[in-house]
Amino acid sequence: MFGQLSHKLEVNVPASEAWEIYGTLGLSKLLVEDGSAFEKIEILEGDGGSGTILKKTFMPGSHGFTVHKEKFTKLDNEKRVKELEVIEGGYLDLGFTLFRVRFEIIEKDNDSCIIKSTMEYDVKEEAVANISYPNTDLVAKIAEVAKDYLIKNKATENAA
Template sequence: MGVVSYELIVTSPIPPAKLYKALVLDSDILLPKIVPQAIKSVEILEGDGGPGTIKKVTFGEGSQFKYSKNKIEAIDKENLKFSHSVIEGDMLMNGIEKITYDIKFQQSPDGGCICKESSNYYTISDFELNKDQLKAGKEKALGMFKAVEAYLLANPDAC
C-alpha cells in the first residue's frame, strides 16, 4: 500500500466560523441546495452526526461518480477543524482503500478565512493514481467551495 498526499489552501472573504458552519456543520442541507449538479443528497446511515458517523453522499447528474460513504473522524468546533474519510464508493476506483481529509479554517489578516485541506489517498497494492484525475477532483472541490462562498456572500444572514 502507498500513500499519496495532496494539500489545498484556499482564501475567502467569509469569516472562518461562518464558513466552517456552512461547509461542515450545515453541509448536508446546503450542498444539495447550492450545487445540486454535484451533490444530490446526503443521508446519515449510522451515528448521530459526531465522530464515527457514516454518511452516504449521492452525487448529482453532473458528477462522474454515483455515491460515496464517508466516516466522520473528528469535529473540533472550537478550533474549526474537521476530519473525515471516504471509505466506500466508486470514487475509490477499485484501487484506493480510503481517502482521508483534514480541514482547518483559520482567520486571515483581512478578516476572512484561510482554509487548509490535506488529503491522503491510501492506495491498494501497486495502484497508481492518475495525477490529472486528482487535479480534476481538487478543481471540483474548489468549485463547490466557491459556490458556497458565493451563496454566503449573496445571503449574509445564512449560517
C-alpha cells in the same frame, strides 16, 4: 503509494461564520441545493458530529463512480478542523486503501479566513494507474459553493 493534494480559498467572512457551515451538516444541504456535484446526500448515522456516516450520490458523469459512504472521523470545533474518510465505494472501489479529506477554517483576521481542503490517499500498487483520479476539483467546488453562500448571507445581513 501515498499522495496528498491541497486547495485554499480566501473568504471575506469571519472564520466563525465559515465554520458554522463546515462544522455542521449545513454544508451537505448547501451542496445538494447547489446541484453541481451531488444528486443526493443521506445521513445514515449521527448528527453531524464525529462518527456521522453519510451516503453521497454524485451527479452522473461527475466522477469515475456514482456513490460512496464517508465517515466523519474528526470534528474539532476549537481548531475548526473536520476530517472524513471514505469507508465504502468511491475511491475504495478504484483500489485506494485510504481516502481522507480534511477541511480547515483558518482565521486570517477578524473579517476573513481561508478554507483549506486537503486530500490524503493511499493506493494499492496494482491500482497505481488510478492515481490520476484524485484532484482538487471537487473540494474547490465545495469551497466556492460555501463562499458564495457566506458572501450572499453577509450581503443580506448588511442590507437589513
